[in-house]
Amino acid sequence: MTDAPWGPALLFCPADRPERFATAAARADAVIIDLEDAVASGAKTGARGALIEAELDPDRVIVRVNATGTADFVADMATLSQTDFRTIMVAKAEDPRQLARIDARFRVIALCETATGIVAAEALASLPNVSGLMWGAEDLVASLGGTSSRKKNGRYRDIARTARARVLLAAGAHGGIAVDAVHLDIPDTKGLAREAADAAASGFSATACIHPSQV
Template identity: 65%
Template sequence: MTAFGLGPALLFCPADRPERYAKAAERSDAVIIDLEDAVAPDAKEAARAALGDAANTAALDPDRVIVRVNPIGTADHARDLDAVAGTPFRTLMVAKSESTPAIAALPSGYEIIALCETARGVAEAEQLARLDRVVALMWGAEDLVASLGGSSSRFPDGRYRDVARAARSRVLLACGAYGAAAIDAVHLDIADVDGLRAEASDAVASGFAATACIHPSQVEVVRAAYRPSDEEVAWASRVIDAARGERGVFALDGRMVDEPVLRHARAVLARAR
């Protein structure tokens, strides 16, 4: 199963908290076991050992596990790959992906989610999305702004700054152009449920396949945003049914229906399933 066949809510879990792995997987559509930013430098070896121990239990379905590894070129990255190699987990999220040749040179047998969270990574999004083993791109706001020398990805009212919106759009367009899935960034303000709901609703309307979560309470908010309403499903069903008796463009309820509208309807029904 590819990363974006998993469902819309992907939940991060620190790799040095193995007692949380199974619960995170149970509460989400897939768990991202994080060996990078969620783990302090002095805890990374213990985190890798915990990942290896978890592989020997039946608590995790390997098809629903993504492992975020440290950036390519770091000593931690090489150690992460050694640790993952001894597990059945075969979907890697590569932090701070920036080099298409380096991503292409990763060991065979893995599906890759390239995390575009620096200026160089976002600039490389189109080339990364073209790689056969890259099944998805995710973007990240805070590391991106830090790579630019900035201090905040959002305005005080919670809206993304223009540079973050531009990066989000570029990653989404790269995915759409080359057949990869786009994963939307985490919403760091856990208490801001309305903000998360609005961002997740915009994500699915824009074409993102999933949204990453940092807390279990965010999962159902994301799922609800991606789940079509009964009215949307009824509309999509009527459009598809009406198209069976038509050739080319036709009108339904006073609205023109052409191939883009049919594709919208098919996408709604696919999400409903």
């Protein structure tokens, strides 16, 4: 694993909204162009076309691709081979063997957002093509049959805090970066500031954002 070239604020942008690409890149240290959850299944083909046409600095772009083992992942990677973008975030990363088979031209950020992915975090972090890890709270809790990662006061439940710590420790043990999860409550700027400060103090290299106001 190696250090990331970008700074601490990463901003997600749907791949099917190319009119937002430049603004997102200008607002944040790097933009995460999202081909997964942010794009409806019927819009993915058009989103991939928009990615091919995008005029962005490849060093400041991460592309979130669909989970390995899916037809969408194959299509995403075929699209990326037609671009200069070489950093990918693999959604729902779980199987080290599948990530190890990814074309060596790409640096990988493994997004651990299921129970299986969190348990596999250290094995994923140890792969030579994996540059870092990110974790996701809501999908993780959903994979366990839960309903919310947070308590009524907005603080993470213990299961989410445990997952966050495991991802940070796994990344750090293998010399890689760790990216903290998004703060879904956009108006909660106080909670966002608290979590971002804690992330920096704890050793996370970056925090992902879902709205420009969070950057």
